[in-house]
Amino acid sequence: MHAITVTAPGGPEVLTWSEVPDPEPGPGQVLIDVAATAVNRADVLQRRGLYPPPPGASDILGLECSGTIAAVGDGVRDRQVGDRVCALLAGGGYAEKVVVTANQLLPIPDGLDLVAAAALPEVACTVWSNLVMIGGMRSGQLVLVHGGGGGIGTHAIQVAVALGATVAVTAGSEHKLAACRDLGASITVNYHEDDFVTAVRDAGGADLILDNMGAKYLGRNVDALAPDGQLCVIGMQGGAVGELNLGKLIAKRGRVFATGLRGRPEAGRSSKAEIVSEVTRRLWPLVADGTVRPVVHTELPITEAARGHELLDSADTVGKVVLTVA
Template identity: 90%
Template sequence: MHAITVTTPGGPEVLTWSEVDDPRPGPGQVLLDVVATAVNRADVLQRRGLYPPPPGASEVLGLECSGTIAEIGDGVRDWQVGDRVCALLAGGGYAEKVVVPAGQLLPVPDGLDLAAAAALPEVACTVWSNLVMIAGMHAGQLVLIHGGGGGIGTHAIQVAKALGATVAVTAGTENKLAACRDLGATITVNYRDADFVTAVRDTPQGGADLILDNMGAKYLDRNVDALAKDGQLCVIGMQGGAVGELNLGKLLAKRARVFATGLRGRPETGRSSKAEIVTEVTRKLWPLVADGTVRPVVHTELPITEAGTAHELLDSPDTVGKVVLRVG
């Protein structure tokens, strides 16, 4: 088969469509013929040599994909050859074929084609596991989402609104802020010329009940300032650095909670596993996708051979939502 390989860590130009060995499914796994995959920030970091895959995972980029089941390993009983699925991966999505643990498969939601479905697994599992499963997001809360125009941001806006929360977002261009408003954001802040702390404090809640943050250290202190009493800060990225100082006095005064989670390195099964998250997403979120309440936001689709261009688009001020790569 063919896959995108990284010749040496570097820029988008190091991504090469190359012939590699075909994967084979082991017990509890399935083999997919990949139709599409989608680009995530982790792919860019791995391309640059900064984010290696977990032990035993494919070295090929790609944390999600869609396709059809081509082969089933021993012990898999809930799926059949030919099923249309999308999948959460630890790696391997930028390829014609990929092996997936059966517990990380999701059915393609009703009404979606396979290309659109490829844009869902990573954002859906990230948003649902953090905002709902851990933080218990519910109606009436004010939720602040940083990076509202990105893949996770555009998905999180819709999920929060669907569950009855009021949504505030930050983004760096009016184009992205307008897209966030179209998706249901009520408070939109251009972080280049406005203060998100002031924006959420000047609300009836007096601050955000829940913050979903992709910046890390750069925003840590200001995020705590932006929290309401009993608020929660969820850190899912470090685009603004990994090391920051946490003012425990502020945290104690607000009875606030800070937690940080990752998805890629979670165990496949058991407590807090990928399989547990996938099961919850399929049962509780997929009906909202099927009825159109939550939809994938895809900026563009490109052939897999243009993966380098797709990586460049991730940092474009004009890109809203996900960039999908068509494989099959």
Template identity: 80%
Template sequence: MRAITVTGPGGPEVLEWAEVPDPRPGPGQVLIDVAATAINRADLLQREGLYPPPPGASEILGLECSGTIAELGDGVRGWAVGDPVCALLSGGGYAQRVTVPATQLLPVPDGLDLIAAAALPEVACTVWSNLVMIAGLQAGQMVLIHGGGGGIGTHAIQVASALGATVAATAGSEHKLAVCRRLGASIAVNYREDDFVAALSATPRGGADLILDNMGGAYLGRNIDALAKDGQLCVIGMQGGRVGELDLGKLLAKRGRVFATGLRGRPETGRSSKAAIVAAVTERLWPMVADGAVRPVVHAELPITEAARAHALLDAPETVGKVVLTL
């Protein structure tokens, strides 16, 4: 088969459409004929040599895909050859075929085609596991979503709104702020011009009950300032650096909680596993997608042979939501 390979650490130009060995499903796995995959920031980091795949995972980029089941491994039940699916992957999505544990398969939500479905697994599992499974988001709470114009941000705004939360979002342009408002954010802050701490301090709660942060170190102190009493800060990225200053006095005074999570390195099964997250997303989030309360936000669809251009596009300031590669 063919897949996008990385000829060496570097920019988008190191991506190459090349012949690779065909994957085979092991026990408990399925083989998928890939229809589409989507680009995540982790893919850019892996391409640059900064984010190696976990042990045993494919070296091929791609953390999600959609397609049809081509073959079942031993012991797989509840799925059949020909079923349309989307899947959460540890790697391997930028290819014509990929294997994945059956526990990481999701049905294609009603009302979506395979191309749109490819944009969902990674953001859906990231957002649901953090906002709901860990933080226990409740209706009426105030949620601050950083990077509201990105793939995770556009999804998180919709999910939090659908669950009855009041949503604030940050973004770097008026166009992205308009998208955030359209998706359900009642407060939209241009982080290049305005102070999100001041905006949250002016709300009835005096801050956010939950902050979903992709910036890491650069925002750590200000995020604590933006928390309401008993608030929670969830760090899911380090786009603003690995190191920040944490004022424990402020955290104690607010009875705050800081936690950080990743998705790719989680175990396949067991407590807090990918299987548990996928099951919860299928049961509770997919109905919201089917009824239109939450929809994938796709900025562009490109053929997989143009993966280099797609990687560059993800970093472009005008890009909103996901970039999808089609086969």
């Protein structure tokens, strides 16, 4: 088969469409003929040599895909050759074929084609596991989403609104803020021009914050929390080491938690399998009825993966960049 390989850590130009060995499904796994995958920030970091795959995972980029099951391994009984699926991956999505544990498969939501479905697994599992499963998001809360124009941000806005929350977002351009408002955000802050802490405090403080910046926003996020509020850190685009004012956090009875998705165990408590099951059961009906939809900035042939990375590096995208496999 062919896959996008990384010739050396570097810029988008190091991505090459190359011939590689075909993967084979082991016990409990399935082989997927990939229809499409999507570009995620983790892919950009891995391309730069900053985010190696977890032990045992493919070193090919790609944390999600959609496609058709081509073969099933021993012990797989609830999946059949020919099933149309999408999947949460630890790696390997930028390829014509990929192997994945069967319990990380999701059905294609009603009303979506394979290409659109490729934009969902990573953002859906990230948002649902953090905002709902850990954060306990509920109707009436104020939720602050940083990076509202990105793949995770555009999805988080829709999920929060669908569950009855009021959403505040930050983004770096009016174009992105307008897109966030179209998706249901009520409070929009251009972080180049305005202070999100003031805007959120004026609205009573955030009950839940979904943060992709890490250290850079740590202190200001605590300032923006409402009493009993929760800060969920899912990224470190603003650095990994910051100072936390425990006095302020205690005074607000606040909670800070940090999570990742790629390195979670495949099965058991807090596993990918548990998250995938919850997403399929509770979120997929909202996708099927159109309440939550994939937001795709553009579709490109997978052979133009470098262009997809350039788009993500430019920070001009709204939603996901999808790569299609012929």
